[in-house]
Amino acid sequence: MDNKHCRLCGALLTTTFVDLGVLPLCQSYLRADELERTEPFYPLHAHVCEHCWLVQLPVYVPPSEIFTEYAYFSSHSDSWLQHARSLAERMCEELSPGDQVIEAASNDGYLLQFFRERGMRILGVEPAANVAQVAIERGVPTLAEFFGDALAQRLSREGVQARLVLALNVLDHVPDLADFAAGMRRLVAPEGVVVVEFPHLCSLIEQNEFDTIYHDRFSYLSLTTVVRAFESQGLTVCDVEELPTHGGSLRVYARRSEAGPMVRPSVGALLEREQRRGVTSVEYYRTFGERVGQTKFELLEFLIAAKRAHKSIVAYGIPAKGNVLLNYCGVRREFLDYVVDRSPYKQGKFTPGTHIPILPVEEVLRTRPDYLLILPWNVKEEIMEQMAEIRGWGGRFVTPVPTLQVM
Secondary structure (H helix, E strand, O other): OOOOEOOOOOOEOOEEEEEEEEEEOOOOOEOHHHOOOOOOEEEEEEEEOOOOOOEEOOOOOOHHHHHOOOOOOHHHOHHHHHHHHHHHHHHHOOOOOOOEEEEEOOOOOOOHHHHHHOOOEEEEEOOOHHHHHHHHHOOOOEEOOOOOHHHHHHHHHOOOOEEEEEEEOOHHHOOOHHHHHHHHHHHEEEEEEEEEEEEEHHHHHHOOOHHHOOOOOOEEEOHHHHHHHHHOOOEEEEEEEEEOHHHOEEEEEEEEHHHOOOOOHHHHHHHHHHHHHOOOOOHHHHOHHHHHHHHHHHHHHHHHHHHHOOOOEEEEOOOHHHHHHHHHHOOOOOOOOOEEOOOOOOOOOEOOOOOOEEEOOHHHHHHOOOEEEEOOHHHHHHHHHHOHHHHHHOOEEEEOOOOOEEO
């Protein structure tokens, strides 16, 4: 499939969702000796398919170039670990010790470790070799490969079948949704369940979460589109929950279609609400870019005023969304003294494109900045609690999305 046609249904793409310009890969952190080299920049131009309503980026960069080594480690967020623990506890109520649990894009084993503690057989699939190695070292068996139907066929020939197949925050990173769904369908047992979580497109639009659009997120998903993709591969969505994670997410439960699973009212109710919101109308998507531009103006106006008043500003956390925001808004060293992050992998490196140094969190307490710009705004409560000490010297927190807030 070429970049001019929808990756799910093949229709010609003619409608822009948002164009964020030309940006570097948001997880390509730089060493000091790489700062003088030319960085590759790629368009960040999302389209919406007017046939199946999949919002999508063209595959500017193959997944193998993005995910073979990755900078995101799930275990560095306390709130996300608690989310994972709660999910494991809930799903284990429906499982028996010894049941097989498989997770696609299992990262550093943050979720599967909780299933192992309850006596389940576990297997992770994680394409980033550096992240997979961390999982293996903590006792989570992990294949350093991409998940898809080819891998599922191989595992199936080896007799692997799972009572539970998990895929949290990966469906949007997959160029070929149908192939991924086919792999899950092949591996889940006839009586088993597939559980996927993904950021909800409606939340992205309505909460102005433009910074969650980046090169390694190929798709932006509504339940309407996911139901279509799953049905095409023999999976029936039988339940859905709305979650607060990542600015608003969905947790979808699916089973093999031939089993005739009961579909709960929650599915039809959310599909109807998406319809009323306008998910199947072009007008729902066309005004998004204008609101994005306004957010850029608000942030730059604040930063310029603060620097003119001789205030110091640093950023807390540098996830993918943070790099998108900094590059799109043109926020560099003249605005931010530095960025701090809890991940040792990022510390000592520099942000892609903007070349801001990344330091340990303790640097905030040493330099006592006037403002702390929270880039992972989806966990701002957790960060504000961790960094409450800044209020002792009059420091204030700033969040840029969905609108600028100074607290």
